Amino acid sequence: MLGRRQILFGALGLITLGALPARGADANLLKRFGAPKTRVQGGTRSGRGKAQPEVLLSEEPALSATAEPDLFWYLSADYGLRVELTLTPVGSTEPLLHQVQKRGAAAGIHALSLKDADVRLAEGQDYVFALTLVPDPTVRTADVSARGTLRFVPHGPFTDARAAAAAGYWVDAFAMADRALRVALLEDVDLPRPADWLLNQAA
Secondary structure (H helix, E strand, O other): OOOHHHHHHHHOOOOOOOOOOOHHHHOOOOOOOOOOOOOEOOOOOOOOOOOOEEEOOOOOOEEEOOOOOEEEEEEOOOEOOEEEEEEEEOOOOOOOEEEEEOOOEOOEEEEEEOOOOOOOOOEOOEEEEEEEEEOOOOOHHHOEEEEEEEEEOOOOOOOOHHHHHHOOOHHHHHHHOOHHHHHHHHHHOOOHHHHHHHHHOOO
8 A cells, every 4th residue: 555655756657667765765865974963943833824944954064065056945835024044154153145035935945056146165164054034124033043054075976866865965965856856855854844845746
């Protein structure tokens, strides 16, 4: 009997001759290094029905093989007010990037291109990537934020997303992955809400 995950993958046309691995086969896709967890996801007191922000990074510092990667973030519901994206070197109070979307953003997964933003990461430096919903710019205590950490550690080109994940490079693995593998990667690092959102796009 097929479970929920297999049924939804079937809607993507992926249940063909082993195209969909068993659930256990996709566990632990990402190599871990035993570093402290740095990801903190946003939430609201009455979370149901309200937009909740999440940064799509691994729980421990996410590795990037390139200095200008794409970073991904997620909103659980449409949000029509101010959204802020920041990238700040750990140990600094001045963000390297501060992007403001005054009209908010739709529910779902979004990408931020550091190349398009003309931002380069320094090798070996940790950065905090933060997503903040701002209902009232004059009352910042009402902000709802999510944040995670990433680090640029140069690496040669990966053959595919699975190879990047096996080497511990979350940023590259997620950017290279197709939809099905992105779902598996999100589940692997305990990000079920964006994983479900991706699955439901095919339902």
